[in-house]
Amino acid sequence: MRTVPITVHWRQENRTIRLDVPEGEYILRSFEQQGEPLPFSCRNGCCTACAVRVIAGEIDQREALGLSREIRSKGYGLLCVARATGPLEVETQDEDEVYELQFGRHFGRGKVRPGIPLDDE
Ligand code: FES
Incomplete structure (x- = not known):
């Protein structure tokens, strides 16, 4: 069976x-x-x-439902649903980095008051 080399820089563990x-x-x-x-x-x-930043190569994103198109276009991918399709080098994200990029603007904007849209706060 053909194999492809995958390199992960696990920044938090200081390991490659x-x-x-x-x-x-x-x-x-x-x-x-x-x-x-x-x-x-x-x-x-x-x-x-499991999000990572792609350093070199391409990551298979077909099943990455949790990533917006915008985040994907910034070079992030999800290793749990990424299949090996070619040589790939990635690095782990900062803690919750992708979650914050994707959802941070929707949460933590103060109290939610009935009948008052968030944008009016
Ligand atoms: S482990 Fe949840 S998106 Fe990969």
């Missing part, structure tokens, strides 16, 4: 992990199977806990 992943396999799952579990939560492309 390079593994060969069988073509078409999910990257997160293959890393786990090879003894290198990476950060995750939902495992189905919704929570962004």
Whole structure:
């Protein structure tokens, strides 16, 4: 079976992990199977806990439901639903970085008062 080299710079752990992943396999799952579990939560492309920034190569985004088009265009991807399609180098996000980029503007804007739209605060 053909494999592709996947490199993950796990910034919080100060480690770089390079593994060969069988073509078409999910990257997160293959890393786990090879003894290198990476950060995750939902495992189905919704929570962004496994989000990474792409440094080189292309990431398969077909199943990344939890990422807006805008965030994808900034070079982020979700490893739990990314399949190995070619050589790829990524780095882990800062804690909750992608979640904040995507949802931060919708939360934490003060009290929600009945009948008063958020934009009028
Ligand atoms: S683990 Fe939740 S989006 Fe990947």
